[in-house]
Amino acid sequence: MSSRRDAVHDILRSSASFRSAQDVYAQLRSDGAKIGLTTVYRALQALADGGMVDVLRTDDGESVYRACTTDSHHHHLVCRQCGSTVEVAGPDVERWAEAVGAEHGFTEVTHTVEVFGTCAECSVSRTSR
Amino acid sequence: MSSRRDAVHDILRSSASFRSAQDVYAQLRSDGAKIGLTTVYRALQALADGGMVDVLRTDDGESVYRACTTDSHHHHLVCRQCGSTVEVAGPDVERWAEAVGAEHGFTEVTHTVEVFGTCAECSVSRTSR
DNA sequence: GGCAAAATGAAAACGGTTGTCAAAATCGAC
DNA sequence: GTCGATTTTGACAACCGTTTTCATTTTGCC
Numbered sequence: 001m002s003s004r005r006d007a008v009h010d011i012l013r014s015s016a017s018f019r020s021a022q023d024v025y026a027q028l029r030s031d032g033a034k035i036g037l038t039t040v041y042r043a044l045q046a047l048a049d050g051g052m053v054d055v056l057r058t059d060d061g062e063s064v065y066r067a068c069t070t071d072s073h074h075h076h077l078v079c080r081q082c083g084s085t086v087e088v089a090g091p092d093v094e095r096w097a098e099a100v101g102a103e104h105g106f107t108e109v110t111h112t113v114e115v116f117g118t119c120a121e122c123s124v125s126r127t128s129r
Numbered sequence: 130m131s132s133r134r135d136a137v138h139d140i141l142r143s144s145a146s147f148r149s150a151q152d153v154y155a156q157l158r159s160d161g162a163k164i165g166l167t168t169v170y171r172a173l174q175a176l177a178d179g180g181m182v183d184v185l186r187t188d189d190g191e192s193v194y195r196a197c198t199t200d201s202h203h204h205h206l207v208c209r210q211c212g213s214t215v216e217v218a219g220p221d222v223e224r225w226a227e228a229v230g231a232e233h234g235f236t237e238v239t240h241t242v243e244v245f246g247t248c249a250e251c252s253v254s255r256t257s258r
Numbered sequence: 259g260g261c262a263a264a265a266t267g268a269a270a271a272c273g274g275t276t277g278t279c280a281a282a283a284t285c286g287a288c
Numbered sequence: 289g290t291c292g293a294t295t296t297t298g299a300c301a302a303c304c305g306t307t308t309t310c311a312t313t314t315t316g317c318c
Contacts, residue, residue, distance in 0.1 A: 004297080022274075036298035041275065061190040061305085062274065077233055088229050093222055097244045100217050104206055106246030113242045115226045117235030133266080151305075165267035170306065190274080191305065 004035055008043035009052065009067065017083035018056055018064035079119035133164055137172040138196065146212035147185055147193035208248035
């Protein structure tokens, strides 16, 4: 039904890192696509609502999106420099969060966990500069 | 030097939950303080820079601040309803994050971990309603 | 008091995001 | 295929939290 939404989804699927809406929009335009910024936002929102992509907030308040390869619960290891992202599982962390919540009488416990660092590639290019 | 900054800090210290800048501003004004929104933002920023308060981003992009009682690294267990917050330590999580980073060749690994839930008090008031 | 430096705050600017609304594309029945 | 209704689209304006600007006020110091 929505070729625009697919186009947005494709961009995300072909990228290993989290991308911002403006970012996706810019790439679509430079690829020659005729699409408006509003539609990109709508597509990203729909994809996020449908659980097709993961959403994160950057420190400066931007929403960034990523098409993750697994449907199950996972977290992200994100390179601070290049943004490339590895999906990681953390069963211990899940259990810890649950336990911490229970310990203080909290119910319906959820959690957000993100790990940041400098990836091997970026470490190299930085030291060799 | 800065009585306004102290006023802002006091508000945070007397609150168990994370507060937004606008929120703090509103309370100060309703308390009768003559202070501008700009100054509140500046005070919060200074306090955050100095490590006196912790900062979080809400899902809708707002920055929220809290004066934490411990200087050491910790995480938060936040009630989804009333916002009241418990500081929690998670040595296992620290180790896990470090290990995950190392495993994928990442260096300078940091992490963000927040746990959300419904606190005992809010659970009660909801079921009894 | 007098003066320089720092702090303050009203208003404007900013930037990402969302709402508006008319035009365009799509769908369904005929 | 046409016709009308519904959905999608996108240019533009509005929004909202935050930051910047800059003139004024307060503070620290002699």
